Amino acid sequence: MIDFKYNTKGFVDEEEYQKQIDIVRSTVPRVQENSFGGWADLPINYDKEEFARIKKAAERINLNSDYLVCIGIGGSYLGHKAVIETLGNTSRTKILYAGNSLSPRELQKVIDEISEHSFSINVISKSGTTTEPAVAFRILKEKLIEKYGETEAAQRIYATTDANKGALHDEAKAKGYESFVVPDNIGGRYSVLTAVGLLPIAVAGIDIDKLMDGAEEERASLISDGGLAAEYAAMRNLLLEKGFDIEVMANFEPSFAFFNEWWKQLFGESEGKENKGIFPASVIYSTDLHSMGQYMQEGRRNLFETFVEVKNEYKGVKVPKFGEDLDGLGYLEGKEMSYVCKKAERATREAHFVGGVPVLEIEMPELDERSLGALIYFFEMSCALSAFCLGVNPFNQPGVEAYKTRMFELLGKPGFERK
Ligand code: PA5
Secondary structure (H helix, E strand, C coil): EEEEECCCCCCCCHHHHHHHHHHCCHHHHHHHHHHHHHHHHHCCCCHHEEEHHHHHHHHHHHHHHHHEEECCHHHCCHHHHHHHHHHHHCCCEEEECCCCCCCCCHHHHHHHHHHCCCCCEEECCCCCCHHHHHHHHHHHHHHHHHHHHHHHHHHHHHEEECCCCCCCHHHHHHEEEEEEEEECCCCCCCCCHHHHHHHHHHHHHHHHHHHHHHHHHHHHHHCCCHHHHHHHHHHHHHHHHHHCCEEEECCHHHHHHHHHHHHHHHHHHHCCCCCCEEEEEECCCHHHHHHHHHHHHHHHEEEEEEEECCCCCCCCCEEECCCCCCCCCCHHCEHHHHHHHHHHHHHHHHHHHHHCCEEEEEECCCCCCHHHHHHHHHHHHHHHHHHHHHHCCCCCCHHHHHHHHHHHHHHHHCCCCCC
16 A cells, blocks of 8 residues: 655665665564554554553543543554544544653643533553653642542543553552553554554554554565565665665645654664664655755755655635736646646656655555555654664663663662662
8 A cells, every 4th residue: 555666866776775665565574573663553453452441532522522642652652643633623522641751841831721521531651650741740630639529630640551560550540440451562752553553543543443444454565575665774774884874754735744744753763772763853845845955955964864655635726817917826826736746846856856856655545544554554663673774772771771860860769879
């Protein structure tokens, strides 16, 4: 379903590329063998009872809540926000996000917005101990209890966490919150198609069956030898070897802005270790052609660009006809805006290539659940393969601990005293 093309002529030798693809393909078995490779079979191997419970919980939240506040950070936040922002929330329940920073101003905005409304909370943390969501949860839980009392508040809290351990797991059990599981064999940034992502996505009125169907279809084409995901991974690694150490994800749909954030975490946290990795960056065009376009065209030549495109064009918004041609747009009269957009896309790819930027293209058929499910799976697979090829573990994030240890020392957390 997901297509991959490239224009890297003059930067990458075709023979070298074919060899690199073989190297990447040889790493495919390592995905399913890995104890954190559970996401690879997820589209065909998920807990159906829990899936049904997610849908029921979403219906209940839609009935009784103007707002669902999703508390989580990193992989417990970016995936569902990415899907909801890309496809749009069609339900009456608005989704708000908390616990993704330590900014009191941001949390106050959430508190102010929900104060006069009905709301529920979905607190999401695999470890159940991450500081940012834990602090936000404590504060918002107090608001929930003030509004509804202990008993109803407990019925409005949905906890997504480890099946057996962690502070959140223990609290959910003690207080009787409805709970969903982050499977042991799936790490945070690969968890969007588990309850981590599916509950908020379902609350937003997005069809989670179709999302999983798309991922399943994509899995079928990638699982044996990596398919086009292996080709994308191979090309990234070759470009890195040639000094292109920044990858810029580019698309012409502003609703993809948050999808780009998910993609940045996926690749950045999976590959950026042991002094290795491509730095993932992103732009939204044509907006950013008027800010970053100059750099893309003529700045340092150490970056390559990956365009994510939607094949099926949105029709129905046309440039109208006017008697006079005061704005000089007569040559576009009657044309679909998508026609203009597609030409801008092509022009940008061509101009940047000529300016010294290798160009990769990833195409999804539609802007809908199935295509997005497929795209998520495509990137997860290519990221894991790419990291294996680079020689790093795609599923850990040891570097994230460094700031935490220092923060705990400064905050005086017991057991973290500064010596
Ligand atoms: O991808 C990851 O594993 C991380 O980004 C985690 O999702 C993030 O640190 C949040 O962890 P937790 O879900 O344990 O609160």
